[in-house]
Amino acid sequence: MTLLESVKVPGDVASLSEPELERLAEEVRRRIIDVVAKTGGHLAPSLGVVELTVAMLSIFDMSRDRLVWDVGHQAYAYKLLTGRAGVFDTLRTFGGISGFPRMRESPYDHFGVGHSSTSISAALGLAVARDLEGGTHHVIAVIGDGALTGGEALEGLNLAGAGGRRLIVVLNDNEMSISPNVGALSRFLSRTLSRRWVRQARRDVLAFLRTIPLIGQKMAVYALRGERSFKSFFTAGMLFEAFGFAYIGPVEGHDIPALRRHLLMAAAVEDGPVLLHVRTRKGKGYPPAERNPTLYHGVGHFTPETGQPLARRGDVPTFTDVFSKTLVELGERDPRIVAITAAMPEGTGTDAFGRAFPGRFFDVGICEQHAVTFAAGLATRGKRPVVAVYSTFLQRAYDQIVHDVCLQELPVVFCLDRAGLVGEDGATHHGAFDIAYLRHIPNMRLLAPRDEDMLRHCLYTALRQEAPCALRYPRGAGFGVHLEPLRELPPGRGEMVLEGEGVLVVAVGTRVHPAMEAAGCVMDQTGTRPAVFDPVWLKPLPEEQLAELFARFDRVLVVEEGSLAGGFSSALLEWRNDRFPAGIGRPCLLKRLGLPDAFVEHGDQLRLRGLAGLRCGDIVEATKELLRTPVPSPS
DSSP: OOHHHHOSSGGGGGGSOHHHHHHHHHHHHHHHHHHHHHHOBOHHHHHHTHHHHHHHHHHSOTTTSEEEESSSTTOHHHHIIIIIGGGGGGTTSTTSOOSSOOTTTOTTOOSOOOSSSOHHHHHHHHHHHHHHTTOOOOEEEEEETTGGGSHHHHHHHHHHHHHTOOOEEEEEESSSOSOOOOSHHHHHHHHHHHSHHHHHHHHHHHHHHHHSTTTHHHHHHHHHHHHHHHHHHHOSHHHHHHTTOEEEEEEETTOHHHHHHHHHHHHHOOSSOEEEEEEOOTTTTOHHHHHOTTTTTSBOSBOTTTOOBOOOSTTOOBHHHHHHHHHHHHHHHOTTEEEEESSOHHHHTTHHHHHHOGGGEEEOOSOHHHHHHHHHHHHHTTOEEEEEEEHHHHGGGHHHIIIIIITTTOOOEEEEETOBOOOTTOTTTOBOSHHHHHTTSTTOEEEOOSSHHHHHHHHHHHTTOSSOEEEEOOSSBOOOOOOOOOOOOOTTOOEEEEOOSSOEEEEOGGGHHHHHHHHHHHHHHHSOOOEEEEOOEEESOOHHHHHHHHHHOSEEEEEEEEESTTSHHHHHHHHHHHHSGGGOSOOOEEEEEEEOSSOOOOSOHHHHHHHHTOSHHHHHHHHHHHHHSOOOOOO
């Protein structure tokens, strides 16, 4: 039996010797690599915290203490060591375990996460609840240096420091090089300055100095200045001590004995919050991931022996690829275009624009709110800012979209990658709500390209609007269509992509191609070929065309890969009700296909679309049902 197989509950880790902990870490690392090679997932972040995870579980009791991971994409080792080793090969697969901590998945997942910079705020909430209940257990938040750039993390630090509650924050520093001082002097300073008696002595000395007549207050000020100068010269602690945290570190994050010693130091601080600064390396122990941690941050299937990704479907470019090349093409034509991303240059494809126009590209870190207001400021001076962001992450900047962009009618372009069902990352990452949360904002315009060619035209069109404009497109490969020269799409005009009779299928975005395929199948099975209409513009609606179509068709099927609640079909129903109040007008059967009023689980995109009823076969059956159903007579 391996050591990993012997760990049934996290408490088993605490019974192992330090040499056994080292062996356990290697077994965990190997298992992560083998499984992620088959399932895909966040490889480099999880490999970087294997030793940290092992060390924490050897010190803290997870049946009593509380641990909150930031983002959660680094929690694979934690899952393996908290009772899920037996099902770890189901990671991110339909019906299997999630790629992120989830409270309903395990009693050891103390807070569900999936977006960045939330851990300190959540952990502080757990700590306050503990104190209100008279508990004595530890609460630990693990946050990466990238997540620390998010405003919510700083807000959490601020309140935690001001409140003075007992809380441990572990800073996993793997990129920013907050401090290069990993060594004996740093360990000495951390050990000495974090001890309770030293902290008490410091307070006593300052209090004594202040009692000296005439010069006491000045002496205390000089003492504090001297201490701060000394500490800031040798350590990164001043930043965190300014927030009211005791600072420990930096400590080597792959040295289990050192981690255990420093974790015990942090646990011994009883009179306020403490920050333990840990230096790690993303992808640690797997050379391909160490050499290219960005590529292996979130990876698809690959060969474990070489790290080479398995070939993807054909030579069809992804929507992101096409967006990336088109943005560069437009940037060459128009020097006003500026590209902005929130710590996702590779994921959004804006890295190519950054290489071509470094002075017009800004990666603002995990700061979506700042990205939007920053773009608004650029737009006031005649620039054409493009904010490229995943649909689910733009939710974090809703207030800024409303007040800083739309209220002022500024021409900011929002390019929403990963709209719709993203697949294995699951509920926290599906772009289910963007139509619903954008279409009701005054001055916003919204486009949904049906394929990679239309994506080019939508981006070109959006950049020519004198108002805020967003376009949504999915994760993954396009449809392999020919790319035409750029053309402007007239606002509020859709396109009839397939003439037909009997049923009108109004298909949004990438559901147009499955709808066209379904129309052919319905023709083969019933002798009636439905018409397929692509609205192109989700706002403003193509009202004139819709009025003509509703006059022609008394059976309508609406298909969208977005939330039905508040989505495009809701807009269509609202429009029809307002145009034909109190039932005036031609009777019509209208059926809707879209995402339910529920959080969709993780799994591959095709399976999830099938469950939601959005694949070609589902459209065929819904269309045939409409054809069979009698239309009510006018009352």
